[in-house]
Amino acid sequence: MRTIVLMTLVLFQVCFIKGQTSLKEINLEKGEYNVGFKHYTRIDSTRIYQIENNFDNQLINRPIPISIWYPTKTKSSEFNQLSVLDYLKILKEEEESKNLPNELLLDWFPDLGDTPQNRAHLSEKVNALSDAVFLEGKFPVVVYAPSYQASSIENFALFEYLASNGFIVISSPSRGTDTRWLEGGTSKDMETQSRDIEFLIKEIHKYENIDFDRIALMGFSFGGLANAITVMKNKTISAVVSLDGTERYNYSVLEKSPYFNLDRFDIPYVHFAQKDIPEDVLTSDNIPAELNYKFQLYDSLKYSDVYSYKFHDLTHSYFGTIGVLFAYRDKRQDKSDEKIMASYKLLSKYALQFLNANLKNDEKARKFIENGPHENNISENLVSKKMKKPITKEFDYKDFKDLALNHGYKDLIPLYQKSLSKYPSLKLEEGMLNNLGLRLSFNAGMLEKGINVFLLAVHIYPNSANLYDSLALAYLYNNDVKNAITNYRKSLELNPENQNAIDKLKELEE
CATH class of the missing domain: 3.40.50.1820 (Alpha/Beta hydrolase fold, catalytic domain)
Incomplete structure (x- = not known):
């Protein structure tokens, strides 16, 4: 040859x-x-x-x-x-x-x-x-x-x-x-x-x-x-x-x-x-x-x-x-x-x-x-x-996103906790999670996956009014009015000046 x-x-x-x-x-x-x-x-x-x-x-x-x-x-x-x-x-x-x-x-x-x-x-x-x-x-x-x-x-x-x-x-x-x-x-x-x-x-x-x-x-x-x-x-x-x-x-x-x-x-x-x-x-x-x-x-x-x-x-x-x-x-x-x-x-x-x-x-x-x-x-x-032998590779947001994808975006909180115990330096930025959750939520057939990402996000950042606002929007898009109201209220509690939450709650509660 x-x-x-x-x-x-x-x-x-x-x-x-x-x-x-x-x-x-x-x-x-x-x-x-x-x-x-x-x-x-x-x-x-x-x-x-x-x-x-x-x-x-x-x-x-x-x-x-x-x-x-x-x-x-x-x-x-x-x-x-x-x-x-x-x-x-x-x-x-x-x-x-x-x-x-x-x-x-x-x-x-x-x-x-x-x-x-x-x-x-x-x-x-x-x-x-x-x-x-x-x-x-x-x-x-x-x-x-x-x-x-x-x-x-x-x-x-x-x-x-x-x-x-x-x-x-x-x-x-x-x-x-x-x-x-x-x-x-x-x-x-x-x-x-x-x-x-x-x-x-x-x-x-x-x-x-x-x-x-x-x-x-x-x-x-x-x-x-x-x-x-x-x-x-x-x-x-x-x-x-x-x-x-x-x-x-x-x-x-x-x-x-x-x-x-x-x-x-x-x-x-x-x-x-x-x-x-x-x-x-x-x-x-x-x-x-x-x-x-x-x-x-x-x-x-x-x-x-x-x-x-x-x-x-x-x-x-x-x-x-x-x-x-x-x-x-x-x-x-x-x-x-x-x-x-x-x-x-x-x-x-x-x-x-x-x-x-x-x-x-x-x-x-x-x-x-x-x-x-x-x-x-x-x-x-x-x-x-x-x-x-290999050195330990830094595990970052992209690696976790790939891992979440392989798990079908299910059970993300325990998956995150397990990853964090193995890679203590892992940091999932709030903005990245919010962006991923929105992209999944408004992609055909992936709404539930987007909601799972938001649930992980508010677990990591429980004081983020913006994340609760996004989670409420995903629930609303899923015709789940009850959970939408709950999360808009949580967002408003964290940020009383959130005009979007005020308007949405007024609309939904009427």
């Missing part, structure tokens, strides 16, 4: 020798479920796109090819078991070369290569069963963002592994704003991929088998950068997995987004990084040495559990299934195929445990993630870890 066309491109695509690997040797042990797979295309009518290989310059609504892996009880004898070639046919489609003969496929895409070893991969059977029936129940979902201009299926072995362990994985290809081609890793490219990710977040709501309270993002390379900005725009995400994401290497692109806001990145985040680049490669390829140690996003995040793992036998390309199976090896720095496959398996295990901990609240998995490698009987020659 294409991975990245940024300042770090040279890290990942030096070609010397072909690898010899297989899915069987990677040996990702299947979980308790069989795996179903579907591939289809949706249309985003809000954006325009051009398929260059049609050679007609026609503009169409943006197509979003979608691949989805999911748990199923269907047996392989009942449905078609896919092969690696079936996945690469999806690659052809997403690369807009669907009419390309299969025998030319490996030669056509330079990231694959027509070698005996690669030809042998095509017939390998995978675990996924085409169009199998979804297993009943609610499952957490992983929304995947591929590497630079890569296919939705680039990490298919990992996706099958997660689905067999009770996750649904959904992915779409990485493509440019106007055509298949990205501009070179710009902030525009990042925003385009982020919008595709948001399209998938919307798409999952069409599936009754998905638990919408348990959504994680996962991305490889440029996909990790797009995921980082997506988290800053969306509050529905529970965790983020980055497979050597370029938010580590190209933090400046992230900062250019108008949505950049580190305070909104407050969920668990794990970054799995490639091995240190040898000094001779840094020198010969003119790569900044700081790429081995600088990680500004990790250093800058304050309000989330943050984990960073470095895999000492993996260079960048091997964080994806296609890379492990097909990519050329750089003999200056790449490890043996055996070590690459073993580390990819270990990477997959860590990703699963992180997701189990944060989407399934699995304490055993949480302990695995919190442990150092040696505590999990893993050699630190394979992987090293660092982590940091």
Whole structure:
């Protein structure tokens, strides 16, 4: 797969020798479920796109090819078991070369290569069963963002592994704003991929088998950068997995987004990084040495559990299934195929445990993630870890408003008291509460919620004539004359010069 066309491109695509690997040797042990797979295309009518290989310059609504892996009880004898070639046919489609003969496929895409070893991969059977029936129940979902201009299926072995362990994985290809081609890793490219990710977040709501309270993002390379900005725009995400994401290497692109806001990145985040680049490669390829140690996003995040793992036998390309199976090896720095496959398996295990901990609240998995490698009987020659815990975030009016919304604006007084005991500095300004109560009261279907806000407000500010006046108005709007009179009287008691209360009481009592 294409991975990245940024300042770090040279890290990942030096070609010397072909690898010899297989899915069987990677040996990702299947979980308790069989795996179903579907591939289809949706249309985003809000954006325009051009398929260059049609050679007609026609503009169409943006197509979003979608691949989805999911748990199923269907047996392989009942449905078609896919092969690696079936996945690469999806690659052809997403690369807009669907009419390309299969025998030319490996030669056509330079990231694959027509070698005996690669030809042998095509017939390998995978675990996924085409169009199998979804297993009943609610499952957490992983929304995947591929590497630079890569296919939705680039990490298919990992996706099958997660689905067999009770996750649904959904992915779409990485493509440019106007055509298949990205501009070179710009902030525009990042925003385009982020919008595709948001399209998938919307798409999952069409599936009754998905638990919408348990959504994680996962991305490889440029996909990790797009995921980082997506988290800053969306509050529905529970965790983020980055497979050597370029938010580590190209933090400046992230900062250019108008949505950049580190305070909104407050969920668990794990970054799995490639091995240190040898000094001779840094020198010969003119790569900044700081790429081995600088990680500004990790250093800058304050309000989330943050984990960073470095895999000492993996260079960048091997964080994806296609890379492990097909990519050329750089003999200056790449490890043996055996070590690459073993580390990819270990990477997959860590990703699963992180997701189990944060989407399934699995304490055993949480302990695995919190442990150092040696505590999990893993050699630190394979992987090293660092982590940091979040600092306590200041809880303010906006946070309480979001909390109240999630509670349907019910039981606000005990909710406020509980919040105040946890966050003693919490201050809800009188004017803000009055404004929120009025907005809710005169919004269709939200009058009761507005009244609840006013009841909280007069609880906090019992001497505010203005709040009682507003509460009375809300009751009056609800045709509750008795409570309207009671609260107008209370307002007048606190402020005898409240002419509005005088007029309303005269009108109501007549």
